[in-house]
Amino acid sequence: MRLISSIKPALLLALIALIAVTVISVIETNTRERVAHNQTLYKSKQLRSLLHDINYTNEPWSSAITTDLNNIGKVTLYPVRDNAKLLAVVIESEGSQGYVAPIGLLVAISIDPDGNDSIIGTRVTHHRETPGLGDKIDIQRSSWITQFDGASLTAPEITLWKTQKDGGSFDQLTGATVTSRAVIAGILNTLSAFAKNRSALIEALNRNAEA
Numbered sequence: 001m002r003l004i005s006s007i008k009p010a011l012l013l014a015l016i017a018l019i020a021v022t023v024i025s026v027i028e029t030n031t032r033e034r035v036a037h038n039q040t041l042y043k044s045k046q047l048r049s050l051l052h053d054i055n056y057t058n059e060p061w062s063s064a065i066t067t068d069l070n071n072i073g074k075v076t077l078y079p080v081r082d083n084a085k086l087l088a089v090v091i092e093s094e095g096s097q098g099y100v101a102p103i104g105l106l107v108a109i110s111i112d113p114d115g116n117d118s119i120i121g122t123r124v125t126h127h128r129e130t131p132g133l134g135d136k137i138d139i140q141r142s143s144w145i146t147q148f149d150g151a152s153l154t155a156p157e158i159t160l161w162k163t164q165k166d167g168g169s170f171d172q173l174t175g176a177t178v179t180s181r182a183v184i185a186g187i188l189n190t191l192s193a194f195a196k197n198r199s200a201l202i203e204a205l206n207r208n209a210e211a
Contacts, residue, residue: 043106046123047078047090049139050108054120056080056087065208067201069093069193072186079205086111086202088120091194095186099178100128103137107190111202117195118152122187127179134179144173148187153195161188 044061051060060078069075072093080088088110095103104125109117122145124137136142147170162168163180172180194201 043092043125046106046125046139047108050090050106050121050123051080051088054080054087055082057083060090063205063209065204067204069197072189072193075190075193077201077205079209080108081209084209086205089194089201089205091190092125093186093190095124096182096189098127098129098182099134099176100130103127103129103179103182103186105183105186105190107187109191109194115198116152116154117191117198118150118155119148119187119191121146122148124183129179130176133173134176136173136176137179137183142173144171145183147171151187153191158188158192161185 047060058079058081060080064076064078066074066076072095074094076092078090078092079086080090088108090106090108092106093104095105097103104127106123106125108120108122110120111117123139124145127135127137129135129137136144139145156169160167160169161184163170163172163177163184165172165177166181168184170180170184
Protein backbone atom coordinates (compact mmCIF):
# COMPACT_ATOMS: atom_id res chain seq x y z
CA MET A 1 0.00 0.00 0.00
CA ARG A 2 2.85 2.39 0.81
CA LEU A 3 4.32 1.82 -2.68
CA ILE A 4 1.05 2.54 -4.42
CA SER A 5 0.35 5.61 -2.31
CA SER A 6 3.79 6.96 -3.03
CA ILE A 7 3.27 6.96 -6.77
CA LYS A 8 1.92 10.18 -8.17
CA PRO A 9 -1.67 9.87 -9.44
CA ALA A 10 -0.75 10.82 -13.01
CA LEU A 11 1.96 8.16 -13.12
CA LEU A 12 -0.41 5.60 -11.68
CA LEU A 13 -3.02 6.38 -14.32
CA ALA A 14 -0.39 6.13 -17.05
CA LEU A 15 0.70 2.74 -15.72
CA ILE A 16 -2.88 1.48 -15.63
CA ALA A 17 -3.46 2.75 -19.17
CA LEU A 18 -0.30 1.02 -20.40
CA ILE A 19 -1.37 -2.26 -18.84
CA ALA A 20 -4.85 -1.94 -20.36
CA VAL A 21 -3.48 -1.18 -23.83
CA THR A 22 -1.11 -4.14 -23.60
CA VAL A 23 -3.88 -6.51 -22.56
CA ILE A 24 -6.20 -5.28 -25.33
CA SER A 25 -3.41 -5.56 -27.90
CA VAL A 26 -2.67 -9.14 -26.90
CA ILE A 27 -6.37 -10.05 -27.02
CA GLU A 28 -6.81 -8.42 -30.44
CA THR A 29 -3.73 -10.15 -31.84
CA ASN A 30 -4.85 -13.55 -30.60
CA THR A 31 -8.39 -12.97 -31.85
CA ARG A 32 -7.19 -11.78 -35.26
CA GLU A 33 -4.93 -14.81 -35.65
CA ARG A 34 -7.71 -17.16 -34.58
CA VAL A 35 -10.17 -15.55 -37.02
CA ALA A 36 -7.64 -15.75 -39.87
CA HIS A 37 -6.97 -19.40 -39.05
CA ASN A 38 -10.69 -20.21 -38.99
CA GLN A 39 -11.23 -18.40 -42.29
CA THR A 40 -8.42 -20.39 -43.90
CA LEU A 41 -9.91 -23.66 -42.67
CA TYR A 42 -13.35 -22.61 -43.92
CA LYS A 43 -12.03 -21.65 -47.36
CA SER A 44 -10.14 -24.94 -47.56
CA LYS A 45 -13.35 -26.81 -46.74
CA GLN A 46 -15.25 -24.82 -49.37
CA LEU A 47 -12.59 -25.48 -51.99
CA ARG A 48 -12.67 -29.21 -51.35
CA SER A 49 -16.46 -29.10 -51.53
CA LEU A 50 -16.24 -27.51 -54.98
CA LEU A 51 -13.81 -30.15 -56.23
CA HIS A 52 -15.39 -33.27 -54.77
CA ASP A 53 -16.32 -34.64 -58.23
CA ILE A 54 -12.86 -34.05 -59.74
CA ASN A 55 -10.03 -36.56 -59.58
CA TYR A 56 -7.05 -34.32 -58.94
CA THR A 57 -3.62 -35.28 -57.69
CA ASN A 58 -2.16 -32.02 -56.36
CA GLU A 59 -2.92 -29.85 -53.34
CA PRO A 60 -4.27 -26.60 -54.82
CA TRP A 61 -3.50 -24.67 -51.63
CA SER A 62 0.23 -25.40 -51.89
CA SER A 63 0.71 -24.00 -55.40
CA ALA A 64 -1.49 -20.91 -55.47
CA ILE A 65 -0.51 -17.62 -57.06
CA THR A 66 -1.77 -14.11 -56.34
CA THR A 67 -2.19 -11.44 -59.00
CA ASP A 68 -4.30 -8.44 -60.02
CA LEU A 69 -7.03 -8.77 -62.62
CA ASN A 70 -8.92 -5.99 -64.35
CA ASN A 71 -12.28 -5.10 -62.78
CA ILE A 72 -11.87 -7.35 -59.73
CA GLY A 73 -8.48 -6.40 -58.31
CA LYS A 74 -6.34 -8.77 -56.29
CA VAL A 75 -7.18 -12.46 -56.64
CA THR A 76 -5.67 -15.79 -55.65
CA LEU A 77 -5.68 -18.66 -58.12
CA TYR A 78 -5.56 -22.31 -57.02
CA PRO A 79 -4.59 -24.74 -59.80
CA VAL A 80 -6.29 -28.13 -59.90
CA ARG A 81 -4.20 -30.78 -61.65
CA ASP A 82 -4.10 -34.41 -62.65
CA ASN A 83 -0.34 -34.76 -62.45
CA ALA A 84 0.90 -32.15 -64.96
CA LYS A 85 -2.45 -31.57 -66.65
CA LEU A 86 -4.36 -28.47 -65.54
CA LEU A 87 -7.97 -29.53 -65.04
CA ALA A 88 -9.39 -26.42 -63.43
CA VAL A 89 -8.58 -23.27 -61.54
CA VAL A 90 -10.32 -21.92 -58.46
CA ILE A 91 -10.27 -18.14 -58.21
CA GLU A 92 -10.68 -16.44 -54.86
CA SER A 93 -11.82 -12.83 -55.13
CA GLU A 94 -13.36 -10.16 -52.98
CA GLY A 95 -16.43 -10.20 -55.23
CA SER A 96 -18.81 -7.27 -55.47
CA GLN A 97 -20.21 -4.93 -52.87
CA GLY A 98 -23.14 -6.57 -51.15
CA TYR A 99 -25.90 -4.95 -49.09
CA VAL A 100 -23.51 -4.41 -46.17
CA ALA A 101 -19.97 -5.27 -47.29
CA PRO A 102 -18.04 -6.98 -50.10
CA ILE A 103 -18.92 -10.63 -50.65
CA GLY A 104 -15.92 -12.95 -50.95
CA LEU A 105 -16.14 -15.68 -53.58
CA LEU A 106 -14.49 -18.88 -54.70
CA VAL A 107 -15.22 -19.58 -58.36
CA ALA A 108 -14.08 -22.95 -59.73
CA ILE A 109 -13.61 -22.90 -63.51
CA SER A 110 -12.98 -25.96 -65.67
CA ILE A 111 -10.17 -25.65 -68.21
CA ASP A 112 -11.45 -26.78 -71.59
CA PRO A 113 -8.82 -27.56 -74.29
CA ASP A 114 -10.92 -25.64 -76.81
CA GLY A 115 -11.33 -22.65 -74.53
CA ASN A 116 -14.98 -23.34 -73.70
CA ASP A 117 -14.43 -22.97 -69.98
CA SER A 118 -17.38 -23.19 -67.61
CA ILE A 119 -18.10 -22.91 -63.92
CA ILE A 120 -17.73 -26.07 -61.87
CA GLY A 121 -19.18 -24.39 -58.81
CA THR A 122 -19.11 -21.31 -56.63
CA ARG A 123 -18.97 -20.73 -52.90
CA VAL A 124 -19.11 -17.65 -50.68
CA THR A 125 -16.09 -17.30 -48.39
CA HIS A 126 -17.27 -14.35 -46.31
CA HIS A 127 -20.12 -11.87 -46.15
CA ARG A 128 -22.10 -9.66 -43.79
CA GLU A 129 -25.49 -9.95 -45.44
CA THR A 130 -28.79 -9.87 -43.58
CA PRO A 131 -29.48 -13.03 -41.53
CA GLY A 132 -32.47 -14.95 -42.83
CA LEU A 133 -32.39 -13.15 -46.18
CA GLY A 134 -29.04 -12.34 -47.77
CA ASP A 135 -27.19 -15.01 -45.83
CA LYS A 136 -28.85 -17.64 -48.02
CA ILE A 137 -25.99 -17.12 -50.47
CA ASP A 138 -24.09 -19.42 -48.09
CA ILE A 139 -24.29 -23.07 -49.19
CA GLN A 140 -24.98 -24.01 -45.58
CA ARG A 141 -28.12 -21.86 -45.64
CA SER A 142 -29.57 -22.77 -49.03
CA SER A 143 -28.70 -24.26 -52.43
CA TRP A 144 -29.18 -20.92 -54.22
CA ILE A 145 -25.48 -20.62 -55.10
CA THR A 146 -25.55 -23.93 -57.01
CA GLN A 147 -27.61 -22.46 -59.85
CA PHE A 148 -24.35 -21.16 -61.37
CA ASP A 149 -22.90 -24.66 -61.80
CA GLY A 150 -22.18 -25.25 -65.48
CA ALA A 151 -22.71 -21.62 -66.50
CA SER A 152 -20.27 -19.86 -68.83
CA LEU A 153 -19.88 -16.62 -70.77
CA THR A 154 -22.03 -18.07 -73.54
CA ALA A 155 -24.55 -20.09 -71.54
CA PRO A 156 -26.30 -17.94 -70.66
CA GLU A 157 -25.06 -15.10 -72.83
CA ILE A 158 -23.56 -12.18 -70.94
CA THR A 159 -26.66 -9.98 -71.32
CA LEU A 160 -28.61 -12.56 -69.31
CA TRP A 161 -26.22 -12.61 -66.36
CA LYS A 162 -28.84 -10.87 -64.24
CA THR A 163 -31.62 -11.78 -61.86
CA GLN A 164 -34.91 -12.87 -63.36
CA LYS A 165 -36.37 -9.74 -61.80
CA ASP A 166 -34.02 -7.72 -64.03
CA GLY A 167 -34.79 -9.80 -67.12
CA GLY A 168 -31.94 -12.27 -66.69
CA SER A 169 -31.54 -16.02 -66.24
CA PHE A 170 -30.80 -16.35 -62.55
CA ASP A 171 -33.17 -16.66 -59.64
CA GLN A 172 -32.89 -14.03 -56.91
CA LEU A 173 -33.20 -14.50 -53.18
CA THR A 174 -36.52 -13.29 -51.83
CA GLY A 175 -36.03 -10.03 -49.97
CA ALA A 176 -32.33 -9.84 -50.95
CA THR A 177 -32.21 -8.52 -54.50
CA VAL A 178 -29.14 -6.36 -53.83
CA THR A 179 -27.27 -9.35 -52.45
CA SER A 180 -28.32 -11.51 -55.41
CA ARG A 181 -27.16 -8.89 -57.89
CA ALA A 182 -23.83 -8.56 -56.10
CA VAL A 183 -23.10 -12.29 -56.23
CA ILE A 184 -24.09 -12.56 -59.89
CA ALA A 185 -21.91 -9.57 -60.78
CA GLY A 186 -19.01 -10.96 -58.75
CA ILE A 187 -19.14 -14.34 -60.48
CA LEU A 188 -19.50 -12.81 -63.94
CA ASN A 189 -16.62 -10.38 -63.35
CA THR A 190 -14.40 -13.23 -62.17
CA LEU A 191 -15.28 -15.41 -65.15
CA SER A 192 -14.79 -12.53 -67.59
CA ALA A 193 -11.47 -11.46 -66.08
CA PHE A 194 -10.16 -15.01 -66.30
CA ALA A 195 -11.26 -15.32 -69.93
CA LYS A 196 -9.51 -12.05 -70.88
CA ASN A 197 -6.27 -13.13 -69.22
CA ARG A 198 -6.58 -16.87 -69.77
CA SER A 199 -3.34 -17.57 -71.62
CA ALA A 200 -1.17 -15.47 -69.31
CA LEU A 201 -2.74 -16.94 -66.17
CA ILE A 202 -2.40 -20.54 -67.31
CA GLU A 203 1.22 -19.87 -68.27
CA ALA A 204 1.89 -18.34 -64.83
CA LEU A 205 0.29 -21.32 -63.09
CA ASN A 206 2.39 -23.74 -65.13
CA ARG A 207 5.58 -21.81 -64.41
CA ASN A 208 4.79 -21.88 -60.73
CA ALA A 209 4.29 -25.64 -60.88
CA GLU A 210 7.69 -26.12 -62.52
CA ALA A 211 9.52 -23.90 -60.04
